Amino acid sequence: GAVVSQHPSRVICKSGTSVKIECRSLDFQATTMFWYRQFPKQSLMLMATSNEGSKATYEQGVEKDKFLINHASLTLSTLTVTSAHPEDSSFYICSATRHGAGTDTQYFGPGTRLTVL
């Protein structure tokens, strides 16, 4: 168990458009979901933490108006990259913590490759 999916797996968009990425916990309820960003050959950088039914907490330097996060249910969180630009091209990965499993057990999604032309 503890499977996390992301959709889409890849997306290419034009500069100025908005892109929505979904993160779902398929077989468990996720208390908290995290959004990370990863550049080629680099580590994961935490962007924000999202709890169901409340506003996301953004890390320093991450623009909350540009990266909109909605955590509408215990199994779904969405990240919307608004007015995307080429520098937003990256690999976006979500993770989820399982309700009752302890907050340091995160289950990662397969990632979404965003390319902004």
Next chain:
Amino acid sequence: TQLLEQSPQFLSIQEGENLTVYCNSSSVFSSLQWYRQEPGEGPVLLVTVVTGGEVKKLKRLTFQFGDARKDSSLHITAAQPGDTGLYLCAGVPNDYKLSFGAGTTVTVRA
């Protein structure tokens, strides 16, 4: 600034050789995790170490957690091409957020 320093950043070895990746910090962690990530995929958890001085083995992989819970190492014996990937250590320093190291790219040549 990352709390966890990983070394080396890149490692390229021949099949059959051994390798060690290090993860160091000045902070104490309640637990430390090692992940392996392949290109275009999310990281996959290999192991979680919790107790200072703990040693865990996973087939040819040996993980150690330092006595002071500030550092860890991953040792691979007789590496195989299938071990190629990005190895990441991650710890929980205080709150619930994982702090990742910069990663070590391991390439095992056949």
